[in-house]
Amino acid sequence: MTRGFLAKNPSVLIFLALLALFTLLVTVLSEGYGAGIVSTSFVKTLGKTLCLALVALAMDLIWGYAGILSLGHMAFFAIGGYAIGMWLMYARTEEIVVAALQQGALPATPEEVRQGIATQIFGVVGASDFPPIWAFAHSLPLQLAAVVVVPGLLAGLFGWLAFRARVTGVYLSILTQAMTLALALYLFQNDSGLRGNNGLSGLQNLPGLADTAQDAVSLWFFWASAFALGAAYLGLSWVVSGKFGSVIRAIRDDEARVRFLGYSVEGYKLFIFTLTAIIAAIGGALYYPQAGIINPAELAPIASIYLAVWVAIGGRGRLYGAVIGAAFVSLLSSWFTGGRAPQINLGFYTINWVDWWLVLLGLAFVCVTLFAPKGIGGLFDRFQGLHAPDRKGAALGPDDGSLQEKEALE
Amino acid sequence: MSAILEVSGVSVTFDGFRAINNLSFTIGAAELRAIIGPNGAGKSTFMDIVTGKTRPNSGTVTFGEKSISLLKLSEAQIARAGVGRKFQRPTVFEDQTVEENLTLALKAPRSPWAVLPWRPAPADRTRVQALAGQVGLGDALPRKSGELSHGQKQWLEIAMLLAQEPRLLLVDEPAAGMTLAEREQTTALLVDIARTRAVVVVEHDMEFVRRLNCRVTVLHEGSVLAEGSLDHVTKNQDVINVYLGRG
Numbered sequence: 001m002t003r004g005f006l007a008k009n010p011s012v013l014i015f016l017a018l019l020a021l022f023t024l025l026v027t028v029l030s031e032g033y034g035a036g037i038v039s040t041s042f043v044k045t046l047g048k049t050l051c052l053a054l055v056a057l058a059m060d061l062i063w064g065y066a067g068i069l070s071l072g073h074m075a076f077f078a079i080g081g082y083a084i085g086m087w088l089m090y091a092r093t094e095e096i097v098v099a100a101l102q103q104g105a106l107p108a109t110p111e112e113v114r115q116g117i118a119t120q121i122f123g124v125v126g127a128s129d130f131p132p133i134w135a136f137a138h139s140l141p142l143q144l145a146a147v148v149v150v151p152g153l154l155a156g157l158f159g160w161l162a163f164r165a166r167v168t169g170v171y172l173s174i175l176t177q178a179m180t181l182a183l184a185l186y187l188f189q190n191d192s193g194l195r196g197n198n199g200l201s202g203l204q205n206l207p208g209l210a211d212t213a214q215d216a217v218s219l220w221f222f223w224a225s226a227f228a229l230g231a232a233y234l235g236l237s238w239v240v241s242g243k244f245g246s247v248i249r250a251i252r253d254d255e256a257r258v259r260f261l262g263y264s265v266e267g268y269k270l271f272i273f274t275l276t277a278i279i280a281a282i283g284g285a286l287y288y289p290q291a292g293i294i295n296p297a298e299l300a301p302i303a304s305i306y307l308a309v310w311v312a313i314g315g316r317g318r319l320y321g322a323v324i325g326a327a328f329v330s331l332l333s334s335w336f337t338g339g340r341a342p343q344i345n346l347g348f349y350t351i352n353w354v355d356w357w358l359v360l361l362g363l364a365f366v367c368v369t370l371f372a373p374k375g376i377g378g379l380f381d382r383f384q385g386l387h388a389p390d391r392k393g394a395a396l397g398p399d400d401g402s403l404q405e406k407e408a409l410e
Numbered sequence: 411m412s413a414i415l416e417v418s419g420v421s422v423t424f425d426g427f428r429a430i431n432n433l434s435f436t437i438g439a440a441e442l443r444a445i446i447g448p449n450g451a452g453k454s455t456f457m458d459i460v461t462g463k464t465r466p467n468s469g470t471v472t473f474g475e476k477s478i479s480l481l482k483l484s485e486a487q488i489a490r491a492g493v494g495r496k497f498q499r500p501t502v503f504e505d506q507t508v509e510e511n512l513t514l515a516l517k518a519p520r521s522p523w524a525v526l527p528w529r530p531a532p533a534d535r536t537r538v539q540a541l542a543g544q545v546g547l548g549d550a551l552p553r554k555s556g557e558l559s560h561g562q563k564q565w566l567e568i569a570m571l572l573a574q575e576p577r578l579l580l581v582d583e584p585a586a587g588m589t590l591a592e593r594e595q596t597t598a599l600l601v602d603i604a605r606t607r608a609v610v611v612v613e614h615d616m617e618f619v620r621r622l623n624c625r626v627t628v629l630h631e632g633s634v635l636a637e638g639s640l641d642h643v644t645k646n647q648d649v650i651n652v653y654l655g656r657g
Contacts, residue, residue: 244526246510250503257501260461261574262489262520271522389556396505396556403505410554 005238012237015320016230023226032215040215044290045334047222049327051287052310054229056326057236057319058276058283059307064316065240066272067252067401069169072176073280074303075183076151080281081288081298082187083150085200086134087143088289091207093117094138124198131193147285148278155277159270166266168255169400177301187296199295203288218290225286229323232279236319248272253397309365315377317407324376333357373406381409412475414439414608415460415578420469422455422632429455430466431632439577442604444619444640445612447629448652453612456629457580461495462488473578490520494576498583500563504556508547508566511555512538515570537573545569545599560587568599578608585618597621616640628652 006013026046029037038046055077062068097116101108108116119128136142162175190196206217239245247268250258255265288294306329314325335341336357344351353360368375374388381387389410396403417435421428430452437443447453458464460471462485471480473491480488489495502511516534519525530538542548545565550558555566564584571579584600585593600622603609613619619626619640626643628635630652636643643649 239526242526243513243528243530244522246503246506246514247525249505250514253503253505254501256485257497257503259485260489260495261515261570262486263525264484264486264520268522389554391556397503408505408556410557 005241009237009241011320012234015233015323019226019230019233023223026222027219030215030219032213032219040218043218043222045331047218047225047290048287049330050222050225050229051283051290052330053323053326054225054232054283054286055280055307056310056314056322057229057232058279059311060314060316060319060322061236061240061248061279062272062276063308063311063401064318064322065245065252066248066269067399068269068273069173069308069401070176070273070276071173071301071304071308072180073276074307075180075299076155076277076280077284077287078294078296078298078303079151079154079183080147080284081291081294082194082200083143083146083281084285085203085288085294086137086194087140088203088205088207089121089200090117090134090137091140092202092205093120095207095210096120122195125190125196127191131191133193144285147281151277151281152274155274156270159273163266163269163273177304180299180304181301184296184299184301187299194296197295197297199293199298200288201293203294204290204292206289221286221290225290228282228286232282233319233323236279240319249403253395253399253402255399309361312365313368313375315375315407317403318377320380321375321377328376329361333361336360373404386410412439413437414474416470416472416477417456417460418470420459420466420471422459422464422466429632430459433469433629433633435627435634437578437608437610439608440604440606442601442609442622442624443611444622444624444626445610445629446614446616446619446626447635450631451629452632453629454582455632457495457582457610457612460488460578460580461485461493486520489574489576492575492577493580494571494574494578495580496567496571496582496584498586500560500567502555502558502563502566502570504554506555507552508542508555508558509538509551511566511570512541512573515573517573517575541569541573544572561589561592564588564592564596568596572603576607579603579610581609581611583613583615584611585613585615593618593621 026038026043028034030043031038031040032043055073059070059073062070062073094113094117097113097120098108101112101116114130115128118130122128136146158179162172167175186192187194188197194200204214204217206212209217240248247258247263251265251268259265310325310329311322312325313329314323315321336353339354341353343353372378374381386409388406388408391405393405395405396408413436415435415437417433420430420433422430433452433456435456445453445456455464459466460480462480462483465481472478473480473493478491480491480493483491503514513530513534516537518528539548539551542551545568547562547566547569550562555563558566564587568584581600584596588596597618600609600611611622625638626640627637628643628649635652636646636649
């Protein structure tokens with residue numbers, strides 16, 4: 001992290017400054033520590049948006065830079081959420097059970113406490129014992145480790161199998177969709193050990209902090225999310241600015257050529273896939289305590305497709321584009337679907353945005369793809385007077401994921 | 411002169427079609443060799459086999475003093491062992507600058523863990539500058555390689571090959587799309603490179619091959635038809651038949 005790096009990448013400083021300013025502004029206006037203009041629920045929405053921007057960064061690294069259109073990264077995001085959610089639910093239930101058992105005549109044995117927690121958590125799926133995957137749920141450090149290790153191992157295994165077989169392009173996208181769908185279907189089962197379609201709930205209540213208001217807790221998570229986003233932005237800018245970035249962009253445009261230069265294309269893809277899965281999981285671990293609930297619907301294939309849409313609308317192949325796309329689309333989405341957008345009365349038909357928002361988003365995606373392939377990020381090029389090269393429609397490489405003419409800079 | 415590459419008894423069949431038929435080929439550690447042959451003679455398949463893109467059905471391919479078998483290595487491993495390849499069409503990374511292209515090719519550790527913290531040392535910058543200068547792209551370092559002319563891309567790719575410091579270079583039709591002056595430059599460069607390493611040039615253009623002034627191997631239907639100086643092989647009756655289309 002030398003001075004040369006920041007001098008060569010001024011957008012990093014601008015991004016970090018804007019993020020810091022935004023964080024400060026929200027804090028000053030919040031209910032918890034400030035003027036009370038921004039409601040706690042909106043602070044949570046903003047905090048969640050920062051987490052979505054974080055996973056969009058990961059998506060941009062793998063799709064925008066390495067050209068691998070993974071449509072399964074929200075699975076890793078959800079796994080991160082489940083990992084932290086297990087501890088939150090366990091520890092919180094433990095407090096309640098211990099408090100309840102204190103009413104009794106005899107002091108409760110650890111076995112009784114454990115049984116009580118299990119009954120509380122799994123009563124809803126008709127079980128009263130801890131499934132094996134809850135073995136570490138009592139320990140925060142172990143579950144935090146699981147946030148990184150479980151998605152890392154899953155991505156490593158999946159990537160190793162897929163990339164070694166040289167699955168690329170559309171087939172890889174379909175395979176990643178199948179992965180997230182399979183995981184979702186598995187988690188929907190009551191005997192998966194993660195409460196089936198009920199998922200994990202009450203995650204907004206931090207153990208040991210029953211007396212602390214959500215006004216404060218929401219801000220803590222907001223700060224943590226902002227910090228994670230800033231750190232990831234700085235780290236990934238550094239990763240893509242050097243020779244590593246050069247190698248993965250080369251893989252995106254012409255992977256056969258990269259092989260003949262002596263780089264193990266499969267090794268790099270596996271590296272990027274695993275790294276981005278871990279970043280996505282960290283995003284999920286920060287997101288779901290703010291959302292309060294996680295269930296298998298979060299792993300639905302559509303979630304990962306949205307992720308690709310955010311990055312496309314923001315502009316792929318530039319880190320700030322991914323952040324802008326995720327923030328813009330998800331905030332707009334919560335505005336439209338939250339019933340706050342005014343209905344439009346056409347006389348013969350009333351446009352209700354809760355129903356029509358997805359249509360609007362779909363149209364926007366089609367329009368961006370057709371008419372503004374650089375997405376919102378392209379506006380910054382226009383301000384700087386940068387144009388796409390005139391290549392008469394030729395892409396910048398022979399591969400499926402390669403940069404298209406209109407996405408490139410002269 | 412010890413051989414750096416030994417191909418012996420190699421055969422490849424694609425869907426019943428025998429592209430390479432019991433081919434044997436040897437080249438010394440510092441030798442220039444031209445391979446000629448009509449379309450479909452197996453020239454490209456031969457290069458694909460040496461670089462690991464195609465696996466032969468039978469035969470052996472060994473490389474270097476230790477005679478390591480290339481048949482068990484991946485493309486990337488073969489490239490790291492010291493085999494460089496230049497394709498017929500210039501393939502450079504068009505979205506990246508000339509400097510980035512050359513830096514990618516520069517001989518250095520290739521694993522993700524080693525590349526991640528890698529930053530160019532002053533010596534690396536000097537080397538990139540020198541390589542670019544050698545092929546007349548000294549002033550073009552910050553330019554995107556996609557903007558270069560066809561000929562300049564060919565040169566950039568040759569410079570990338572040199573940056574890899576391979577011990578064996580496979581060059582596919584280097585003169586395609588070059589002007590006469592560029593051809594002369596290319597010839598001089600290839601002859602110069604072959605002083606220290608093995609260079610195999612696949613070429614259609616007889617005039618260009620004559621300029622190279624080296625041993626020639628004629629391929630036909632996947633095997634060696636004749637080998638020797640250009641004058642020697644062009645007098646060979648089989649070669650004449652093949653080139654007049656009666657083969």
